Amino acid sequence: MAEPMDLDTESPRGTKRKASETPLEVSAPRRIRALDPDVVNKIAAGEIIVAPVHALKELIENAVDAGSTSLEVLIKEGGLKLLQITDNGHGISKEDLPILCKRFTTSKLKAFEDLTSIGTYGFRGEALASISHIAHLTVTTKRKDSSCAWRAHYDSGKLIPAKPGQSEDPKPIAGRPGTQITVEDLFYNVPTRRRAFRSASEEYNKILDVVGRYAIHCDGVAFSCKKHGEASTTISTQSNSSTVDRIRQIHGSSVAAELIEFTSSDETYGFRARGWTTNANYHVKKTVLLLFINHRSVDSTNIRKAIEQTYSNFLPKGGHPFTYLSLDIDPQRVDVNVHPTKREVNFLNEDEIIEKICGDIRIKLANVDTSRTFMTQTLLPGAHIPLISADSTGSDVPSRSNSTPKSKPYENNLVRTDAKVRKITSMLPPSAPRGSETPLPPNTHPSDLKYQQSDREPVNCRLMTVKDLRAEVRDEMHNDLTEIFASHTFVGVVDERRRLAAIQGGVRLFLVDYGMVANEYFYQVGLTDFGNFGVIRFETPLKLRELLALAAEHEKTSLPPIDMEDDFEVQDAVDLVSAQLIERRAMLLEYFSFEISPEGDLVSIPLLLKGYTPSLAKLPHFLLRLGPHVNWGSEKDCFETFLRELASFYVPEQLPPSGGPEDTEETLDEELKSRRAEVVKVVEDILFPAFRARLIATRSLGKGAVVEIANLKGLYKVFERC
Incomplete structure (x- = not known):
């Protein structure tokens, strides 16, 4: 009979075994050795x-x-x-x-x-x-x-x-x-x-x-x-060839014949951009982007998506442009040593720079777009004739001549060229008579805020605690949900009291708790812009102790009887919280642009999103919570809890919904109606575009903040026939 084979005491690394097999015992742990230089x-x-x-x-x-x-x-x-x-x-x-x-x-x-x-x-x-x-x-x-x-x-x-x-x-x-x-x-x-x-x-x-x-x-x-x-x-x-000639030689005459040149720059963000891009007469099935940052060929998913979104207003569905973009950024704002092949780079103020470049491309496209015309015809019985702005003669009758009117709107106002950029509400007739209401200009806030540029240099945050918090957000990223927010179409606010809105992603319809989403978004903004916040400065500094007293008195009177054992003295709470904030005012100013004078006056609070001001009615309660709800003893916990409270302060307040039986002209005062209209406008024109630009949707948002309510493959076709 054959002798049993001797087993090695150590199993070679990489040997496969079945799950049911018991791993061999190792007589001694493996030592760490330096790899051979080769x-x-x-x-x-x-x-x-x-x-x-x-x-x-x-x-x-x-x-x-x-x-x-x-x-x-x-x-x-x-x-x-x-x-x-x-x-x-x-x-x-x-x-x-x-x-x-x-x-x-x-x-x-x-x-x-x-x-x-x-x-x-x-x-x-x-x-x-x-x-x-x-x-x-x-x-x-x-x-x-x-x-x-x-x-x-x-x-x-x-x-x-x-x-x-x-x-x-x-x-x-x-x-x-x-x-x-x-x-x-x-x-x-x-x-x-x-x-x-x-x-x-x-x-x-x-x-x-x-x-x-x-x-x-x-x-x-x-x-x-x-x-x-x-x-x-x-x-x-050839060495003396122009850029357009080089594009013609490499990509063909069909591209070169439709190129338009564009430039963009901003001293605040320290960048200059130039390039060539195709006009609305040219489109292909896949975007061609030749991107150079500081003369280095790189890839950028964010820039690619932003350019595609810009062109969605000008090209038919499925059409994409050719773009050559050379972006020069102050070297001190760029980190080129982030990828072994240098395929990617990181730079400051990425969202603002991309927005500025795409805005300048959009202006160029609009200027050359007047040559394109689309004739429309009413096909369904009873459909309203499209309203056309009055021409130079003052007539409001729709023109049926082949000549192009002097004041011609973009073609996406005449023909639905891309389903991704239209909302359901834009297809419905206006509910109010024309001229009864003066709408706000797009992307403006009703409070007429005044902004001033600061010459303060951006600070590159090197705190490991902040980097750890950023990494935790990235680890919790929900890829599908992030993609939905990055490409969604806003449908409308559903309920102001419960802070619900509807968005469309592809052929799916979602109900979104924009309060929860805004809370996560502003927390991420706090981490991203840490040490570089804008400032909301009060013309007359506010008395910190008075604000804390208002919040403490409201907190005390709203305590239910069962919690009376947790009662507190208003003056004690005001003294404790004000002392904590004044003691840490240097840190609050450096990291959060939160300025408190030595005398206890609130001079400024951080600005997280340009064009949006949080409800100042929530300010006293926010200040009071900075005492017991911020862990001042640990750096990481301090930053996390403070930014969470700041994000909660920035979330739009809950308001009575519209359309209820109690909502009549007599029961609703003008201030409440104005505030409700303001919140709805801010949610549509500022918050959700901000979510689209830079929100990392976390897995926690997928557990209750976003609910799918419809999934129809023929959703666009249904809307076309309505």
């Missing part, structure tokens, strides 16, 4: 060079940084067999060649603080080092003041001889000024990564996309790209 370098290379296109992007950026005016790209088998780029830049000194492919060797940085003012493409010195660990790398370079060119071969970051037995030192050869980098057999020592690429043509198309992006953006630089062995080039642009 393994470390290959891991780093795998993060930076994911595909041939990433290697090429790094090489293009290095070539442009070197002052090149001509770049030639040669590709074989999608870049896996051969990837070569030749430039006419400054070249590399022979003395620098031995450390050229060592990690973190760069001419761009000297200290970490230099990251705040970086103005070049590359800066970390990882590109060539990473490539040398996963490919055969050859560099041929010549400086203008050198008598010959030098060729060096690299492997794993070190110089190697061209052939066995030869010296590893760079060899002098004939060559032209500039640098030629040749990458052969990419991922030859990472077989699993190499097998992951499906086809060479797919990788070549990705390379063409990157070369085309930089060819459009880099003024004064000629680009060419072709396959190895072919005489003709796939991409070829």
Whole structure:
């Protein structure tokens, strides 16, 4: 009989076992060991060079940084067999060649603080080092003041001889000024990564996309790209070509013929933007966005969605634009070191900058949109004829001539071009006679607030407690619900007392507790803008003790009899809370723009959302709750509880609903009717657009704040026939 096999005491890592099997006991815990440097370098290379296109992007950026005016790209088998780029830049000194492919060797940085003012493409010195660990790398370079060119071969970051037995030192050869980098057999020592690429043509198309992006953006630089062995080039642009000519050569005449130029800038947020985008006569099935931030090609889902939303008013349903956008931001406001391939960047005031750029694009589109006309005809019996604004003759009769009126509204007011941007209420006739009410201008607040720009520099929050609170919000993100709010259509306020509103997301209808949603939104704003709040300043400072006394007296008189054992003295509560706030007034001012004078006067409160002022009737109660409901002993708990109370203060107040039997002209005073109309206007024009722009819907909101009440695939068709 065969002898039983001896079992290893340790099971090799990665061995699969059934759930029912008992894991083998380990005699001793595994020790922590330092990885071999070769393994470390290959891991780093795998993060930076994911595909041939990433290697090429790094090489293009290095070539442009070197002052090149001509770049030639040669590709074989999608870049896996051969990837070569030749430039006419400054070249590399022979003395620098031995450390050229060592990690973190760069001419761009000297200290970490230099990251705040970086103005070049590359800066970390990882590109060539990473490539040398996963490919055969050859560099041929010549400086203008050198008598010959030098060729060096690299492997794993070190110089190697061209052939066995030869010296590893760079060899002098004939060559032209500039640098030629040749990458052969990419991922030859990472077989699993190499097998992951499906086809060479797919990788070549990705390379063409990157070369085309930089060819459009880099003024004064000629680009060419072709396959190895072919005489003709796939991409070829001249150094003196204009941006429109480059777009025509790469994306075709149909795009270039419909381009309009736009610019945008704002000194407050420290940015300048320029670009070209297509007008309303051009559209494709998928948005084409060529985005450069500080001349670096990046992706931004927020910018893409904002541009698509801007065009939804001008293009038919399913139509998308072509946009080239170059955004220059003050380097001190940008963090470029957030992604291994530098595909993403973070910058301050992202929402405000995007809103400003999209607003300027919208103005450009509106100016060139007057040439488009749509004729309408009444199809259903009894339908009302569309009202048309009076022309120069003063006639209110609808014009049926083919001539374009002098004051022509946008086409989305004549024809429903995109179902996503229209509301149900906009299809219904007005309930009041025309001229009986003067509506407020869009996105304005009835209280005629006056705003002043501050010259205070934005503060970059580095508190770990605030970063932890932000991370907790991100961890609780509900992806589907966040997407619904980001693309929803507001339907209307349903109940002011219970703070309910209806929104439409796709073909689904939702009932939303906007009180709960606003509470979460303002809490997130508090975390995002921590230390950079706006200020609501009172012309006459308010007496803190008087406000606290009002709230304490109301709290005392509203206590039910069963809670009388928890009774308190009003004066004691006022003394305690006022002392706490005055003692911490420096911290409140620095972090929350909450200013209290040494004498106990309330000078200002934080502004969380421009155009919206919370109900000041809630101010005394808010101040009183800052005493017992804020944990002043722990930094993290203090910030969280204070921002929660601030968010609760900013939530719109509950009001009696409209339409009830008691709601008559006699029973409702003018102040209440005015306030109710004001709240409804703010909810529609300010709060829900703000939710769409920057709300991260958490899982807690999905448990009661949002309820789906209809899900009809033919919802749009039903509305079209109504």
